[in-house]
Amino acid sequence: MSTTIRAEAAARRTFAVISHPDAGKSTITEALALHAHVIGEAGAVHGKGGRKGVVSDWMAMEKQRGISITSAALQFSYDDCVVNLLDTPGHADFSEDTYRVLTAVDCAVMLIDAAKGLEPQTLKLFEVCRHRRIPVITFINKWDRPARAALELLDEIEERIGLRCTPLTWPVGPGGRFQGVIDRRGDEDGTQNAMAHFERTPGGTREAIETRLDASQARERFGEDYERAVEEVELLREIGATHDQKLFEEAVTTPVLFGAAVANFGVRQLLDVLIKHAPAATDRADIDGTPREVDAPFSGFVFKIQANMNKAHRDQVAFVRVCSGRFERGMVVTHAESGRPFATKYAQSMFGASRDTLDEAFPGDVIGLVNATALGIGDTLYVDKKVTYPPLPSFAPEHFATIRTDDTSKAKRFRRGIQQLDAEGVVQVLYSERRGDASPVLAAVGTMQFEVATHRLSEEFGVPTTLDHLPYELARRTDAESAEKMKRAPGAETFVRARDGVVLAAFLNKWRMQTVKTDYPGIMLEPLLAQA
Numbered sequence: 001m002s003t004t005i006r007a008e009a010a011a012r013r014t015f016a017v018i019s020h021p022d023a024g025k026s027t028i029t030e031a032l033a034l035h036a037h038v039i040g041e042a043g044a045v046h047g048k049g050g051r052k053g054v055v056s057d058w059m060a061m062e063k064q065r066g067i068s069i070t071s072a073a074l075q076f077s078y079d080d081c082v083v084n085l086l087d088t089p090g091h092a093d094f095s096e097d098t099y100r101v102l103t104a105v106d107c108a109v110m111l112i113d114a115a116k117g118l119e120p121q122t123l124k125l126f127e128v129c130r131h132r133r134i135p136v137i138t139f140i141n142k143w144d145r146p147a148r149a150a151l152e153l154l155d156e157i158e159e160r161i162g163l164r165c166t167p168l169t170w171p172v173g174p175g176g177r178f179q180g181v182i183d184r185r186g187d188e189d190g191t192q193n194a195m196a197h198f199e200r201t202p203g204g205t206r207e208a209i210e211t212r213l214d215a216s217q218a219r220e221r222f223g224e225d226y227e228r229a230v231e232e233v234e235l236l237r238e239i240g241a242t243h244d245q246k247l248f249e250e251a252v253t254t255p256v257l258f259g260a261a262v263a264n265f266g267v268r269q270l271l272d273v274l275i276k277h278a279p280a281a282t283d284r285a286d287i288d289g290t291p292r293e294v295d296a297p298f299s300g301f302v303f304k305i306q307a308n309m310n311k312a313h314r315d316q317v318a319f320v321r322v323c324s325g326r327f328e329r330g331m332v333v334t335h336a337e338s339g340r341p342f343a344t345k346y347a348q349s350m351f352g353a354s355r356d357t358l359d360e361a362f363p364g365d366v367i368g369l370v371n372a373t374a375l376g377i378g379d380t381l382y383v384d385k386k387v388t389y390p391p392l393p394s395f396a397p398e399h400f401a402t403i404r405t406d407d408t409s410k411a412k413r414f415r416r417g418i419q420q421l422d423a424e425g426v427v428q429v430l431y432s433e434r435r436g437d438a439s440p441v442l443a444a445v446g447t448m449q450f451e452v453a454t455h456r457l458s459e460e461f462g463v464p465t466t467l468d469h470l471p472y473e474l475a476r477r478t479d480a481e482s483a484e485k486m487k488r489a490p491g492a493e494t495f496v497r498a499r500d501g502v503v504l505a506a507f508l509n510k511w512r513m514q515t516v517k518t519d520y521p522g523i524m525l526e527p528l529l530a531q532a
């Protein structure tokens with residue numbers, strides 16, 4: 001049994017794509033799924049059995065609704081491995097959830113638009129990867145279009161985020177004249193500078209046609225474009241920009257690949273690199289830092305909660321990353337925070353696609369548990385041998401709003417509701433001396449978190465509320481002493497975060513923060529996680 005679990009864990013590759021909107025995340029997700037055999041999606045399907053649909057439906061639904069209500073993970077098999085691609089919601093639904101997904105992965109693919117380079121959302125998501133020391137594979141996308149120079153893009157990555165780039169493929173032809181890539185992985189087996197030439201299939205809806213050319217064939221066909229690529233590859237070799245598995249796993253270096261997701265160019269190479277180099281699911285440290293072995297009895301933690309926005313029945317789905325052991329549908333697990341049993345008999349409806357294939361799950365997999373109102377973000381579930389995983393971090397809020405109820409008869413319910421939302425991590429709840437305990441301030445990474453909060457207060461707690469947005473755009477961590485000093489600073493306000501007692505200073509904008517820093521020398525202002 002234990003060897004099976006170890007083998008299953010070793011075959012898992014669990015990752016997420018970090019990117020800025022429009023870099024091509026949806027396109028590459030479809031392309032990856034196209035190259036592999038899609039097993040299933042861990043989406044929340046209420047009461048519906050059977051197949052929910054294929055990948056394109058998953059994407060279509062996301063597009064249609066503008067927010068990803070149901071999707072959490074896409075699972076596919078490739079080359080003896082089981083790949084779990086966790087969704088990082090972006091665009092309008094960018095929220096703390098987006099960051100939290102990164103607590104549940106073992107690797108990230110940083111997707112970059114070749115014409116734009118590093119963009120703000122990518123940088124913020126990368127900060128979370130850095131914090132967790134998650135190995136990052138870089139995919140430079142849209143090479144079929146005019147792009148910045150490849151070496152310049154590498155420089156930007158090294159300078160701005162400090163990851164050393166070790167390209168595994170190198171483009172032949174500048175952006176817009178994408179002939180293929182030199183496969184640097186061939187360096188080891190003596191096929192130095194061999195090239196994979198890409199050709200589009202009509203419409204790009206199928207895998208690209210790939211022809212392998214040795215150095216002389218490539219030179220003959222692509223002349224100057226190929227020569228230039230070889231020169232650059234030589235340069236990379238000279239400066240030691242060569243993949244080193246250990247340094248990659250320590251998140252010191254990032255393997256870089258070039259491609260065009262829309263034409264499926266370079267996507268197979270990305271999959272191969274994920275399979276060969278991305279870390280498998282391994283032992284995970286508990287709250288005391290002791291590793292729980294992957295073949296220990298089942299355990300996992302909740303990294304995302306999806307409240308049902310449906311009026312008719314109050315329910316929520318908890319998405320759990322399996323950390324150890326085998327999960328079997330119907331299992332009764334223990335909720336570490338309350339010590340209570342939690343029955344997973346409804347888990348049958350939790351997997352989007354063909355339910356028979358996913359009656360069990362292994363380390364690295366994601367399971368969605370319905371009827372999970374008792375579970376909160378970061379909570380641990382286990383069987384037999386107790387374990388508690390560390391709580392999930394809070395992230396730098398960028399939106400602030402006061403919330404109140406005008407119905408004084410509901411003050412108590414209002415308080416209870418706010419507490420519940422805070423416990424579940426729906427929003428961050430802040431208090432300040434000036435405003436008083438009856439006037440909490442909500443803080444969030446994305447405004448959709450506010451919508452969820454007010455909706456749930458009205459539907460679940462029967463409390464109508466009024467939200468007033470505050471003009472603050474950023475926050476820093478501070479302390480009580482500094483907060484006292486900043487008391488009268490214009491364009492700034494300090495709060496205590498209910499969840500962890502951290503003192504936060506919110507500012508109208510960066511310039512205002514700068515002024516406050518100058519006016520009150522010596523005050524403490526530290527960046528929060530995933531700070532803009």
Ligand code: GDP
Pocket residue numbers: 019020021022023024025026027028141142143144145259260261262263
């Ligand atoms: P997302 O917002 O990151 O999910 O981005 P999408 O996958 O929706 O892509 C945004 C736009 O870029 C769409 O119009 C895509 O067709 C286009 N796109 C994605 N990948 C490529 C690519 O490799 N080359 C080109 N030319 N366009 C691409």
